[in-house]
Amino acid sequence: MADDHRSSEERAFDIRKAQLRSCAVFDVTMVPSHRLIVFTVADLINFRLGYSYPSQKYLSNILGLSLRTVRDAGKPLAQYFDVEVVGRAHRYHPRWADIAAKYAAIQSRTAAKPAAVQEPTEAKSAPIIALTAAKPAAVSHETEADFSTIAATSSANSGKIRPLSFYNPTKDPVVLLNAKAGDPDQQRWTFVKSRLSSNVFNRVELIQIWEDEVMLRAPSALLHSRIENEFHSQLAIAWERQLGFPVKIVVLPPMAVAAE
Known part of the structure; x- marks a missing residue:
């Protein structure tokens, strides 16, 4: 096979990187751009060094994001990495113990089966049928006056932007x-x-x-x-x-x- 030349340590390292990438993808507490940044930093972890070292400018260029968006990802990155600042460079050391715990939580969440939806019985649906068959109440004069006011206001404001609820x-x-x-x-x-x-x-x-x-x-x-x-x-x-x-x-x- 193509991976036979790798050592057992390299195989274990690749598995942990894959778990970290999965955590980034399924972390619902992050916005999509931050998930993408964490995923990329995880993918760039070097086996021999044990950490990742992409610059913020490199992440901005390779992902097509603004520098401000990359800088705003400091807190999400801190959930998975110990960030070491050396001059103007950043080194991202993964916290493997925390990552393993988060990966186990994600697996347990995705493996959970959704609860079965119970079909409504005839006894429960009978009041609904009776309610829909009932004759609607007559509209009072006060309600008709209110409707006239609303119609006049709507025609006066027809040139303005409509609220979202009326769209x-x-x-x-x-x-x-x-x-x-x-x-x-x-x-x-x-x-x-x-x-x-x-x-x-x-x-x-x-x-x-x-x-x-x-x-x-x-x-x-x-x-x-x-x-x-x-x-x-x-x-x-x-x-x-x-x-x-x-x-x-x-x-x-x-x-x-x-x-x-």
Whole structure:
């Protein structure tokens, strides 16, 4: 076999590295960009030295992330590594005992079987049928007046941006044409693009939304630079209006080239 030349120590070392990479992938406490950084630092651990030593600039270049995003990953990296700073260089010494415990916890969590879903019985569903068959109550005059007020207010504000609760993506023709079927995040991205005043974002791809981070990918290096320099604040405002809370925008370049 291709790995027969390796010693038993090297085989054991590769197994521990694989466990560390798995911990990075399944750690739900980290945002996707931090998982990617921890995974890459783990993959670069040297067998003879026993630690990894990529610079922050190298991680930024190879992963297509900003230097600020790499610097913000200090706390997630500290969960798995003892970070030694030598001048301007960083050395990441893995804490193998903690990693083994986290890997065992992940395995026990992924191996757990989901609870069986019980089908509703006829006795339980009978009140529901009776409730749906009941005649709806008549609308009072006060309620009709309230409806008239709401309709008048809605027509007066028709030129303004609608709240998220009133947006129905299934009736938006732009969403029906461009969004991926059944993916609400892609529908949100299509709606955000419709709010932006530039067509720069037509070919920008939404990678994913994770908690307060929105990750996009630009189709070219030129557009990536233009979005970062000219449209970053507009993107953040549009996504905040769409989701209802401030978000961090991460725009990836089309391809990351590793340094030799």
